[in-house]
Amino acid sequence: MKKAWLSALLALTVAGVGTTAALGEGALRVFVGSETIASDMPASKADSVESLVNKLGGFVDYDQKTGKLQVVKPNVNIIVLEGIQQTRNKTIVFSNPIKGYSDKNVPRTFNVFVEVDEAPVAKDLRIQLVLIGPDGKEVSRGKELKYSTQNANSFYFAEPFVSTKLEDYGNYKVQVQMKSEKFPTYVVVGENTFTVGR
Numbered sequence: 001m002k003k004a005w006l007s008a009l010l011a012l013t014v015a016g017v018g019t020t021a022a023l024g025e026g027a028l029r030v031f032v033g034s035e036t037i038a039s040d041m042p043a044s045k046a047d048s049v050e051s052l053v054n055k056l057g058g059f060v061d062y063d064q065k066t067g068k069l070q071v072v073k074p075n076v077n078i079i080v081l082e083g084i085q086q087t088r089n090k091t092i093v094f095s096n097p098i099k100g101y102s103d104k105n106v107p108r109t110f111n112v113f114v115e116v117d118e119a120p121v122a123k124d125l126r127i128q129l130v131l132i133g134p135d136g137k138e139v140s141r142g143k144e145l146k147y148s149t150q151n152a153n154s155f156y157f158a159e160p161f162v163s164t165k166l167e168d169y170g171n172y173k174v175q176v177q178m179k180s181e182k183f184p185t186y187v188v189v190g191e192n193t194f195t196v197g198r
Contacts, residue, residue, distance in 0.1 A: 026064075032071045043067060057190060059120055059183045075117040076176050076190030084111045084158045100195035107163040112142075112174050114190075119153040122180035129159050130177055134170025134196075169197035 028041040030049060041049075046069060050060040058073035082096035098110055112129055119125060129142035142159045149155075166172065171193050177186040 026067050028067050028069055030069045030071065032073070037071075054185075054187050057188055059187060061182065072118075072120045074119045074178065074189045077115040078174060078176060078190055078192040079113045080174055080192055080194055081111050081113060084113055098194050100197070101166065102196075102198055104166055104169055104196050107165050109160065109162050109164070111158055111160045112192075113156065113158045114176055115154075115156040116176075116189075117154045119147070119149045119155070119178070120180055120183060121153055122147075122149050122182060125149050125178065125180045126186075127157075127176065127178045128186070129161075130175045131161060131164065132173040132175060133166075134168045134172065139166070139172070140164050166196045171195050 026043040027039065028043045028046055028049075029036065030038040030041065043064070046060075046062050046064075049069060050062070053060050053071050053073075056073070057076075058071055061070040061072060062068070079094065080098045081094050082098060083094075085093045085095070087093060092113075094113065101108060114127075114129070116127075125147045126144055127147065128144045130138055131140040133139045140161055142161070145157060145159075147155055172195070173191045173193050175188045176190040178189045179186045
């Protein structure tokens with residue numbers, strides 16, 4: 001996944017290199033972690049880079065004074081299951097991963113387990129699950145959860161979708177959306193799919 005990220009950012013970088021000196025504007029330096037992706041992009045490309053990074057499931061922290069644009073990409077794993085239980089000794093037990101259902105218009109109950117690593121550091125990180133139908137419209141939305149990631153930016157949670165009516169045949173997406181006080185717009189940081197139909 002990191003290679004795909006770097007390829008997309010490098011493609012955008014190549015489109016902007018060489019015009020910095022001609023326009024007389026500041027240079028933009030793009031970082032993913034501690035790795036420099038671009039160091040001679042025009043500052044006017046910051047919005048384009050941010051838009052691309054958001055579509056790829058990440059956030060941008062841009063300091064105009066220094067020209068440093070830091071890409072923050074959470075690692076998100078999502079499992080759709082029939083059930084999740086926690087035993088007395090805190091062991092988590094998953095039952096029957098769901099790849100799909102054969103019939104539509106049947107109320108379904110399933111659970112979603114989400115593991116997040118390298119989340120943005122925030123006092124008030126908001127996260128929610130959204131179920132998207134084959135037509136691209138929202139079917140159901142989970143409750144908004146709050147986390148403080150100032151001391152640890154890795155966590156996991158599970159949320160049930162109870163008696164959810166899946167009305168169409170096709171692929172459904174379970175999306176994980178995230179925002180914080182520093183990044184005020186929800187961004188899709190991960191998704192998993194299952195199919196209704198044969």
